[in-house]
Amino acid sequence: MVSFRKSRGSVIRAAVLSALVIGSTFAAAPASAQPQATATLDAIRARGSLVCGVNTGLAGFAQPDSQGVWRGFDVDYCRAVAVALFNDPNRVRYVPTTAQNRFTALQSGEVDMLARNTTWTLSRDTSLGLDFAATSFYDGQGFMVKRSANVEHAPQLDGATICVQPGTTTEQNLADWARANNIRFTPVVIERIEDNISAYLAGRCDAYTTDVSGLAATRAAQASPNDHVILPEVISKEPLGPAVRHGDQRFTDLVRWIHFGLVTAEELGITSGNAAQAAANDQRPDARRLLGRTGELGAMLSVDNAFMLNVIRAVGNYGEIFNRNLTPIGLQRGPNALWTTPGGLQYAPPFR
Amino acid sequence: MSDATADPRYRRTPPKRPIRFSWSDERVRAIVWQLLVVGIIVAVVWWLVRNTQHNLEVRRIATGFGFLNREAGLPIAEHIIDYSPTNTYLRALIVGVLNTLKVAVIGIVLATILGTLIGIARLSKNWLVSKIAGVYVEVIRDLPLLLQLLFWYTVLQGLPNPRNAMNPVAGVFLSNRGLLLPWVEWQAAHTGALLAMIVGVVLTWMYSDVMRARRMQDGQPRRVWPIAVLLILGLPVAVWALMGAPFTPDVPALRGFNFRGGFVVSPEYFALLVGLVTYTSGFIAEIVRAGILSVGHGQWEAAQALGLKPGTVLKQIVLPQALRVIVPPMTSQYLNLTKNSSLAVAIGYQDIVSIANTTLNQTGQAIEGIAIIMAVYLSISLSISLFMNWYNAKIALVER
Numbered sequence A: 001m002v003s004f005r006k007s008r009g010s011v012i013r014a015a016v017l018s019a020l021v022i023g024s025t026f027a028a029a030p031a032s033a034q035p036q037a038t039a040t041l042d043a044i045r046a047r048g049s050l051v052c053g054v055n056t057g058l059a060g061f062a063q064p065d066s067q068g069v070w071r072g073f074d075v076d077y078c079r080a081v082a083v084a085l086f087n088d089p090n091r092v093r094y095v096p097t098t099a100q101n102r103f104t105a106l107q108s109g110e111v112d113m114l115a116r117n118t119t120w121t122l123s124r125d126t127s128l129g130l131d132f133a134a135t136s137f138y139d140g141q142g143f144m145v146k147r148s149a150n151v152e153h154a155p156q157l158d159g160a161t162i163c164v165q166p167g168t169t170t171e172q173n174l175a176d177w178a179r180a181n182n183i184r185f186t187p188v189v190i191e192r193i194e195d196n197i198s199a200y201l202a203g204r205c206d207a208y209t210t211d212v213s214g215l216a217a218t219r220a221a222q223a224s225p226n227d228h229v230i231l232p233e234v235i236s237k238e239p240l241g242p243a244v245r246h247g248d249q250r251f252t253d254l255v256r257w258i259h260f261g262l263v264t265a266e267e268l269g270i271t272s273g274n275a276a277q278a279a280a281n282d283q284r285p286d287a288r289r290l291l292g293r294t295g296e297l298g299a300m301l302s303v304d305n306a307f308m309l310n311v312i313r314a315v316g317n318y319g320e321i322f323n324r325n326l327t328p329i330g331l332q333r334g335p336n337a338l339w340t341t342p343g344g345l346q347y348a349p350p351f352r
Numbered sequence B: 001m002s003d004a005t006a007d008p009r010y011r012r013t014p015p016k017r018p019i020r021f022s023w024s025d026e027r028v029r030a031i032v033w034q035l036l037v038v039g040i041i042v043a044v045v046w047w048l049v050r051n052t053q054h055n056l057e058v059r060r061i062a063t064g065f066g067f068l069n070r071e072a073g074l075p076i077a078e079h080i081i082d083y084s085p086t087n088t089y090l091r092a093l094i095v096g097v098l099n100t101l102k103v104a105v106i107g108i109v110l111a112t113i114l115g116t117l118i119g120i121a122r123l124s125k126n127w128l129v130s131k132i133a134g135v136y137v138e139v140i141r142d143l144p145l146l147l148q149l150l151f152w153y154t155v156l157q158g159l160p161n162p163r164n165a166m167n168p169v170a171g172v173f174l175s176n177r178g179l180l181l182p183w184v185e186w187q188a189a190h191t192g193a194l195l196a197m198i199v200g201v202v203l204t205w206m207y208s209d210v211m212r213a214r215r216m217q218d219g220q221p222r223r224v225w226p227i228a229v230l231l232i233l234g235l236p237v238a239v240w241a242l243m244g245a246p247f248t249p250d251v252p253a254l255r256g257f258n259f260r261g262g263f264v265v266s267p268e269y270f271a272l273l274v275g276l277v278t279y280t281s282g283f284i285a286e287i288v289r290a291g292i293l294s295v296g297h298g299q300w301e302a303a304q305a306l307g308l309k310p311g312t313v314l315k316q317i318v319l320p321q322a323l324r325v326i327v328p329p330m331t332s333q334y335l336n337l338t339k340n341s342s343l344a345v346a347i348g349y350q351d352i353v354s355i356a357n358t359t360l361n362q363t364g365q366a367i368e369g370i371a372i373i374m375a376v377y378l379s380i381s382l383s384i385s386l387f388m389n390w391y392n393a394k395i396a397l398v399e400r
Ligand SMILES: N[C@@H](CCC(=O)N[C@@H](CS)C(=O)NCC(=O)O)C(=O)O
Pocket: A055, A056, A057, A058, A097, A098, A099, A100, A117, A118, A119, A165, A167, A168, A169, A170, A192, A193, A210, A211, A214, A215, A238, A240
């Protein structure tokens, strides 16, 4: 059973982090209190591969396929960064992280970045020592119940037992929402997501709550998805995005501008299929800058000037990544449509 | 010991000699070495602390225990003391410690009882009984505890839903939401009665000690139980009556999704308790068996020759002697049970590890979180060890 290591993982990781932080040598901590701005980039280049913290398995976001190849929306962000650095989407080592141990994995340097449905919040951004590069997916928290329970709206859950994973914003939002709406509930807080979901399926809980994207992924993974209903109420804002360690501005900038590059490519209609051709023929100035035909934008991020051309050829633009991974689990573009579409929030600052 | 100090050879003090400040004086060498070792330890600790502070600062990770007074915001299903998500992290952590103690203390008591019974059963002359006990011990000891916990938890999840709950006796319900028992609405008088009962137990213990000492002197048997009943049952009832004898039954009833009211034993707690008790009792059984076997066969035969009944032989002759062999290894089983309770996170029982983990996830303060977990387990373990050492000394053979 794989579960032995995993369920104690977070304590162990936290202990390892403590040991690492305590034990790092003077060499790793130069006399000046300023962190080295390019330490992560240099380390990734020296290693020859990116170490990416992903979900332990969430359909559409990060999950190994039958060949053991990691696939998903978050995985494509890891691949995009690897392409920008090495022009090779396969130079990535994936480290599955749970909700509980993901931050220690990043803080301790076990992973270079997290691409793992992680919500951008003020305290994570500051006291956890993280930086969020961008919002790659605008989400919100919802509830899933069994169709047989005949529940149509979240407020009907008064008195219910609700399965929720510890170490998430989900857990805190649930408490806030219940208090604000005078709803009583019993939480069941199981660390491993599989055990959590099987508790819901076995009827230990009346409802399962997480980000709506996570609900959709879980629902899609069931033998008969129709037995489960996602309630219409969305009780929180969950801007999900890739996170890196604070103090590594170069690396943060790179990850951030890869996301903006992907969105810009969709705005410009540049896809994995036509990118090479566009690089040769497209005369629009912003397309030429994005694809590295003019300017030194790549160099400013310490990568190849054609980095976005390579990224788009390897993983596609933002819309392609979305459609390939998330349309199959039943998610609509919704707020993740381009800002030019009504209701869309995905907007990239100018690539210049 | 008293013999040893009486030995004249140990009385002799070495002749006093002035210290010569020279490397050839062994006392000077000893002092220098000790200073050196202390110096190195201090330097290493100082360096680690400084380095840690520096690294945390570079990574902009918050430090210190200030977070303890911040609002926790995390929901906790089971709490002995009042708790809501608006309380502080400190209170949440205290709830976690109490939850750990709740499973550890009850687990230790039950594992001791079950383990002793199985250990005795394994020595039974009845072939079937001893074989069953033997198989139990082997199976339980050979399977990883986490697997057993998940097994029990899965079994409990297989129970019917609340609407179809089993209802063996009026007011008692068993479903996948746990075991619900009728209870009373808890009031100050009940707390008073509970405290009175604890006082009663302590007094009974002291009383029986005095009575035993008297019996040792004059050989007259004395009855302890009437006073014991009075102290352990009469005293709490009296306190409860004096405080107004409140009694409002609180019977669980199905309302909406779940049962409301009553006393709830959650599936998470129950699975953890059953898992820890059955697992640890397997080891305790072997310790008890070894203890009993360590008492010479002659003791049994002599007692039987005196015409004592087998039960009396076990209780009066064998167990008191076996205890001296049993108690020291028992301490490590109690420590194991307590530490193993940290597997609770796997089945969703919110013990100290679960709550500290969430706290460190939310605050990012892994070092403080781990330090709290370590401090809690260290305190509990040291308390168990101290108590067991005291008990061990108490029952040790008093040699004359
Ligand atoms: N967006 C929320 C929740 C993210 C989260 O961890 N969700 C769960 C439920 S979908 C998950 O992915 N768990 C997988 C795991 O822990 O292995 C957060 O950042 O706290």
